[in-house]
Amino acid sequence: MDVVVFRLSDFSGYSNNNNGEIRKENDKTVVEDKYFYNLEDAEERKLFELLVESVKQFNKNRALALEIPIDENEEPADTNSNEMYQLQEEIHEFPTPSQEMSDPEVLVSKIIDLNLKTGQVYTKNYTCLITCIVEPSPQSAEYIRGRKFDVTLEIRSRFDRAGRNYFLEYILSNSLTPKFFEYFSTPWGTSEIWEWLIVYLFKYYLEKAYRKGVFKKYVEYRYNDPMYKGSADIVEHIKRNIPFTGSIAYKKIELSHDNEITRLILATYDFLKMRYPNAARTILNPKIKAFRAISAIKELVSLNSTRPETIRRVIANASEKISHPYYKEYEDVRRVCLNILRTRGIRIQSEHRADFFALLINISKLWEIFLGSVFVRNFHGEIICESQKEINVFFRDRSLRFLPDFYLEYRGRRVVVDAKYKNNWSKFLDTMDFNLIKNDYLQLVNYIYVTKASAGLIIFPGFTTAVGNYCLNEDVASFKFDNLEPFLYVFKVSIPINEEKRDEWARIFEKNLNNMLISVKNLLTS
Known part of the structure; x- marks a missing residue:
């Protein structure tokens, strides 16, 4: 079976000057940062067809995809009574297919879009690891028809490099839960971070459900x-x-308490210990609530869960959705456990591969949660920080609901903060092309108006580069729009890219982050 690995970055696309590379690594083909495929070239067309088939599998099996929970307090909008006022955020940092191409044929998914006519690739606001066995359909091109391919699609943060996930590790460790940084105490390879996140996902949902006790x-x-x-x-x-x-x-x-759900939890726990011993031993240690939940279940349930026939029986028995409202949190546990066992907890280098596995992170949302945790930790109550505070504006027979990311308040002076992860703002500071940030600008102006704030702040990550005349220093860039009075400020948190050692990377990033915090505090208190 041919092995093919696609490695891409978030919020990237065919407009990138670097069109990536195709190379051989041992017995596999690696496609690195390639966003345009020449469909006239046989080899590139073959790889593009495999990428298309992989994305189709993702769309087909999307219900099996696991997504790292970012904000457990976030609730969906009530579309029946209120209208969510939210200007459409541009997905791409470059012209969309409908804007640039006549009669496009685009394969759209949650994580990536592919133009089937031109071979162009667009990634979005998700980092992910997707592995699947691709068996091209009879309608596929002749050179891949009738063959099997082992395909991996990895989309990493654009601030990380192959084999170094410092940015993703850092914001995960400071966003998901207190002391999660301990899990990231040593540098990992690409596959290892996803393995640990699978175990974390199991821990997170089990602890959330165990608040109701052992399921019965x-x-x-x-x-x-x-x-x-x-x-x-x-x-x-x-x-x-x-x-x-x-x-x-x-x-x-x-x-x-001895039922198909508790047996499913034990089977998943035993499987994770066997497949990912280091991650399971560290994350599911005796000091945490998830371990206590497992211990309580073991006292009530006896199961030899390592035998394949036992796992198959457990999966079959737990296929029915949990409908009891009191135990609704256990439905998430059931879904995660089934996905882990059905896909056998995929390892990139594993010889035993399931047909499909996907693990996703909404990195735009993660950046927002990370900034909120940074504000709370560093302002120590001196500056009030509130996030996702709902504001309703009534208009005739309906209400408009506004949800600014944050607002900060100091002695009656209030500013609205909008966290942006996409790199439109970096390009804007370089080019002064207002069309790149027009929607964000109008959205923030509305937030300023409805919250009666004195100013609005845009905070985004960017590479450590000079930004013309708008650099305050080498670490943080800010820009101020001049209208009747200054009311909109832009802060860039610079991300180091050349540091090989993780500790040095973290030291520089924390310095840049601190410079941004000082600038924000000075703006509020001056």
């Missing part, structure tokens, strides 16, 4: 003894007790 449900038990209770099982009684032996076969429904 009514289970039907069958007995054959003289202590008759429940309802008679006539068929079984005739089979086993004729001639009469003194026992009666009967069925009884009891509320029990």
